[in-house]
Amino acid sequence: MALKTETFLVNAGPQHPSTHGVFRMRFILDGEVIQDVEPVFGYLHRGIEKLSEGLTYSQDMVFTDRLDYLASMTNNQAYAVAVEKLAGIQVPERAEYLRVIMAELMRISSHLMGVGFLTNDIGAFLTPLLYMYREREKILDLFDMVCGQRLTYNYMRIGGVSQDIPEEFMPALKKFIDTLPKFIEEYEQLLKTNEILLIRTKNVGILTKEAAINYSTAGPVLRASGVKWDIRKADPYSVYSRFNFEIPTGTKGDVYDRYRVKIEEINQSIEIIKQAMAQLPQGDIMAKVPRVLRPPKGEAYGHIEGPKGELGFYLVSDGATNPYRLHIRPPSLLNLSPLRELVIGVKIADAMAIFGSIDICMGEVDR
Amino acid sequence: MTVELLATEIVSKLEAALPGSTVESSGYTVVIKDEFVLKAANFLKNTAGLDLNYLNYLTATDYTTYFELVYDLVSLEHNHKMILKTRLTNREKPEVASVVSIWKGADFQEREIYDLFGISFTGHPNLKRIFLWEGFQGYPLRKDFKQ
Numbered sequence: 001m002a003l004k005t006e007t008f009l010v011n012a013g014p015q016h017p018s019t020h021g022v023f024r025m026r027f028i029l030d031g032e033v034i035q036d037v038e039p040v041f042g043y044l045h046r047g048i049e050k051l052s053e054g055l056t057y058s059q060d061m062v063f064t065d066r067l068d069y070l071a072s073m074t075n076n077q078a079y080a081v082a083v084e085k086l087a088g089i090q091v092p093e094r095a096e097y098l099r100v101i102m103a104e105l106m107r108i109s110s111h112l113m114g115v116g117f118l119t120n121d122i123g124a125f126l127t128p129l130l131y132m133y134r135e136r137e138k139i140l141d142l143f144d145m146v147c148g149q150r151l152t153y154n155y156m157r158i159g160g161v162s163q164d165i166p167e168e169f170m171p172a173l174k175k176f177i178d179t180l181p182k183f184i185e186e187y188e189q190l191l192k193t194n195e196i197l198l199i200r201t202k203n204v205g206i207l208t209k210e211a212a213i214n215y216s217t218a219g220p221v222l223r224a225s226g227v228k229w230d231i232r233k234a235d236p237y238s239v240y241s242r243f244n245f246e247i248p249t250g251t252k253g254d255v256y257d258r259y260r261v262k263i264e265e266i267n268q269s270i271e272i273i274k275q276a277m278a279q280l281p282q283g284d285i286m287a288k289v290p291r292v293l294r295p296p297k298g299e300a301y302g303h304i305e306g307p308k309g310e311l312g313f314y315l316v317s318d319g320a321t322n323p324y325r326l327h328i329r330p331p332s333l334l335n336l337s338p339l340r341e342l343v344i345g346v347k348i349a350d351a352m353a354i355f356g357s358i359d360i361c362m363g364e365v366d367r
Numbered sequence: 368m369t370v371e372l373l374a375t376e377i378v379s380k381l382e383a384a385l386p387g388s389t390v391e392s393s394g395y396t397v398v399i400k401d402e403f404v405l406k407a408a409n410f411l412k413n414t415a416g417l418d419l420n421y422l423n424y425l426t427a428t429d430y431t432t433y434f435e436l437v438y439d440l441v442s443l444e445h446n447h448k449m450i451l452k453t454r455l456t457n458r459e460k461p462e463v464a465s466v467v468s469i470w471k472g473a474d475f476q477e478r479e480i481y482d483l484f485g486i487s488f489t490g491h492p493n494l495k496r497i498f499l500w501e502g503f504q505g506y507p508l509r510k511d512f513k514q
Contacts, residue, residue, distance in 0.1 A: 041497050042500070050507050213421050214470060214471050216424075216471075216473075217472075234446055235446075301439065310423070314424065314426055314437065314439075316428055324428070327424070327426040329424040333475055334476075336475070337474055337475055366498060
């Protein structure tokens with residue numbers, strides 16, 4: 001008698017340790033091999049784009065903290081850049097440098113979490129992640145020093161930053177930047193040539209260069225596939241054109257490359273922070289911005305290179321105090337577009353590695 | 368810096384390939400008629416020298432008398448960009464061709480617009496609500512949406 005086989009459905013999420021938030025994937029499995037997947041979104045949808053239409057431009061800033069909550073500083077910056085472009089506000093130089101320092105610290109923190117959670121997903125349960133939390137903690141302490149917050153900073157404002165750095169900040173930042181390479185080296189020894197990590201990540205989830213572009217992916221996902229595209233270089237904003245740094249890229253576009261690109265970017269961020277600390281000018285930290293901002297009629301798109309990719313805000317103004325339309329270009333959502341193509345035909349355990357390497361934050365996917 | 372393509376040049380190229388497709392233009396923004404979206408997208412992506420291979424974002428705005436769709440197109444190769452727009456005046460049944468066959472990155476974004484604006488994309492492989500649940504009444508990002 002012939003053996004009767006059939007496919008079956010497995011739900012991963014919405015509450016699952018490897019889905020990084022409330023995200024659900026409906027897998028159709030043939031044994032252990034994935035035949036199809038349907039991503040299910042919306043568990044964290046708060047309608048931020050709609051809410052923003054009802055509040056003033058400066059009030060909307062607080063929503064951005066709640067997008068990618070592992071990178072609130074860069075969300076603040078992207079929104080500020082967009083509004084400044086719309087209203088034609090010139091940001092003082094000192095504020096731009098402070099923004100760069102905070103944004104690069106945020107990138108380091110976000111990438112550490114990205115790599116930490118990836119190792120978590122492929123079975124190195126909690127140990128590497130816990131060490132990465134140790135470094136992130138120091139970054140959060142630095143942010144706490146400048147704005148009194150550890151998660152939702154609201155530090156960058158339209159026209160500058162909310163307050164200047166306190167006296168103790170620079171010595172603490174210097175100490176952190178001097179010691180960080182030693183700790184990164186420690187992670188490299190733990191992970192870079194670890195046999196289990198290599199087997200689980202090399203040649204898994206290969207995203208070709210053409211597919212990465214066609215799927216509108218951005219950030220480390222796009223660069224790991226070999227596309228040298230970084231908004232900081234391609235369309236420089238703030239004062240990034242004054243710093244020397246490289247854009248790390250991968251060659252294959254597999255999970256390993258996505259992990260490597262993040263670590264290399266941390267090293268580049270350290271270099272940028274060092275240069276910004278050396279060049280930091282004196283002066284104002286806030287441009288003269290009216291209390292109630294009324295940008296002229298029109299539209300603008302401001303974008304930055306966030307830790308997870310290009311984060312942009314498309315704003316339409318009808319001359320009133322609140323935006324007529326606010327659209328967020330969410331790198332996390334768009335980086336998920338190739339997910340289905342990547343996981344079909346692989347084993348379910350590898351799907352978790354692939355998903356982890358894309359490094360998303362649900363606050364930004366669902367908005 | 369990412370170079371902004373001149374809209375007037377894009378218009379002359381589009382008009383040569385697809386006569387009667389453009390409505391107006393300014394800066395680096397070109398507005399085209401809605402029935403030409405798919406053909407224009409194909410032309411902009413596959414014409415040598417333009418090579419707009421990257422759909423940066425796709426969104427819509429409700430101007431109460433019409434919906435405006437915004438396609439932000441970038442060429443990663445040449446580092447230049449442009450904005451393609453189209454307007455849909457039929458409020459009861461807004462409909463436009465899907466560009467998923469040109470840029471797969473449009474998939475989730477078209478679903479998002481369908482979900483929040485109620486604009487249908489013909490030819491989309493899996494057009495259903497993305498954030499809100501099936502059975503939700505209304506389209507929240509429309510200006511006449513009442514809670």
